[in-house]
């Protein structure tokens with residue numbers, strides 16, 4: 166085999182409230198990674214305000230780009246292609262990244278690549294260790310709760326998804342009910358570590374053979390329990406509410422992931438997305454897969470939350486498949502993962 | 512000298528190339544909400560027609576708003592990132608000033624405006640004295656009725672320029688009577704060639720901190736500030 170030249174991808178991610186850029190080598194190595202977070206700015210509103218997020222992206226974009234090139238000690242000339250999150254996400258926020266990526270690619274006459282945000286979350290793991298197919302990815306974030314089966318690079322089969330709220334959404338709402346500061350997910354996780362599952366909230370298993378999820382019932386149960394306790398003057402320990410809520414979420418996520426992994430005889434299970442940072446979820450999955458020959462991959466925290474390194478990792482696959490976006494590429498807030506994976510196939 | 516001018520701040524998308532001492536290419540298309548898909552293909556086409564490569568560019572001039580938040584961001588994102596990566600200066604010009612440039616040959620006060628819905632407009636007041644440009648009233652977001660009362664008190668003739676003139680022409684006429692002057696048809700859309708000319712001799716902005724001119728707080732932010740004020744009074 167002849168020695169192949171390295172591939173360097175510059176990646177941009179602006180789908181929500183992080184302005185991020187990264188340079189990735191050969192789809193597996195992080196050369197430089199920069200994330201400018203806006204959490205502080207959105208905190209006072211208790212959630213991400215889309216217009217404010219978009220405004221921050223315009224303020225941060227070139228600063229972040231400058232930093233990533235400085236860190237990598239590289240120039241645009243050494244970059245093979247520009248990858249950018251095309252969707253899903255907040256449309257106004259996505260547009261800043263897409264416009265900037267186009268400008269960079271056009272100015273230096275480089276190929277432009279659109280990347281699916283969830284493909285990115287999954288590929289974050291490839292920056293840690295190589296994939297072994299077939300693999301199952303559990304993607305849990307503020308907007309997503311999905312089980313995705315992969316038999317080869319860049320092709321995705323969604324075998325389970327949430328029918329109502331994403332797990333992260335349920336976390337945020339429960340956090341608000343418990344008067345925890347934004348972002349609520351990590352706060353609930355922290356509080357849950359101090360409490361016990363005393364309230365045994367329902368587990369939404371749905372149909373026996375379904376890999377789908379549902380969290381709205383659980384969310385209502387938590388809110389109602391708290392409400393009733395308040396009316397009766399009972400003082401429920403917040404730690405126990407958090408622990409009981411978290412136990413229900415984690416039970417379902419762990420059980421369904423385990424069953425899907427066994428049913429599809431996968432070699433690797435990947436946990437991806439912001440909620441993958443959850444300590445309880447990590448511990449539960451590690452325990453469940455301890456005795457199995459299935460390899461369980463949980464990326465470090467900085468790869469779980471939104472970043473551009475993951476977009477570069479997924480973008481490298483799209484680049485190798487020959488997928489190129491035109492100058493008319495648009496932000497696509499409703500981009501479908503499966504059809505994204507079928508691009509470039511006749 | 513090769514200047515690329517970009518305006519996506521309102522319904523009209525405009526691109527122009529200014530070379531040495533003249534405009535050599537200009538493209539205008541009025542198509543609301545399509546700026547994201549149409550801007551880069553149009554830039555590529557205009558550049559090709561003008562036989563200019565990105566590397567040949569010496570400056571980018573961009574319309575910074577006021578206008579559509581998304582539109583302004585698309586233009587500014589492209590202009591900032593391109594200028595940054597090509598290491599050339601970027602100049603930002605008020606979208607209202609660009610409109611006013613269509614009456615550069617006139618002596619009267621000039622009032623360019625864009626409709627901002629619910630009776631509000633983005634507007635300002637400009638004047639040229641033998642080609643020299645002055646801002647009489649800063650760009651602002653205001654109820655047009657109130658604005659017209661204000662400028663009427665100046666008791667001077669005013670030229671109105673706006674792609675949204677048809678919405679407000681009767682109101683202007685009613686409020687200002689003979690003081691109101693309207694340019695003929697064809698002079699009410701911003702021209703990117705005039706943008707290029709306006710920016711050609713100006714020095715570049717501090718690139719990273721260059722921001723759109725939104726002229727309006729985000730609603731959530733305005734509400735939050737209001738709440739803080741109330742808290743202080745309590």
Ligand SMILES: [Zn+2]
Pocket residue numbers: 282286306438439470471
């Ligand atoms: Zn994400």
